[in-house]
Amino acid sequence: MPIPMSSRQIADDLTERIRAGEYPPGSRLPTLRELAGLYSVSVSSIQRAQELVKDRGLVLGSPGRGVYVADR
């Protein structure tokens, strides 16, 4: 079992991908489950990572819809 990325590292990775335009403003991120698969971590870890990215003001979560990249 490879060492998993920490939720902080995942938050930094998501932050960088958003800044790089991979996830443009207004677009929806993959679901928690999809991201968990992409990063090979649990859904809980993705959620903790996204809490940081939300706190950084880069994304907004919406229950039932998804997590969207903020404008600006």
Place this chain on the structure above:
Amino acid sequence: MPIPMSSRQIADDLTERIRAGEYPPGSRLPTLRELAGLYSVSVSSIQRAQELVKDRGLVLGSPGRGVYVADR
């Protein structure tokens, strides 16, 4: 059972107390367990709150020692 504060609210509260000088730069915060008692939440929730405060650059954790308020 009263509704517990969310970890985000606790993070905001800690941020405000630091900003107000209640926890001066260089000082040590109460331990996770002490804060859990003060806020009537689990240690896990305090840890999640502190992840945000750490990400905001206001405190630095040091395993075995405690969590300290950053300078500046």
Place this chain on the structure above:
DNA sequence: AGTAATTTGTTCGTATGTATC
């Protein structure tokens, strides 16, 4: 109209590791 499925929000507890005292 209503129910089920999907998705995020949040808390809690457990386990393990590392660092300090």
Place this chain on the structure above:
DNA sequence: AGATACATACGAACAAATTAC
């Protein structure tokens, strides 16, 4: 060696909003 304290991952449980049928 042992106790204390933070770091991190994981999973369970439930809530709430949305969507699909």
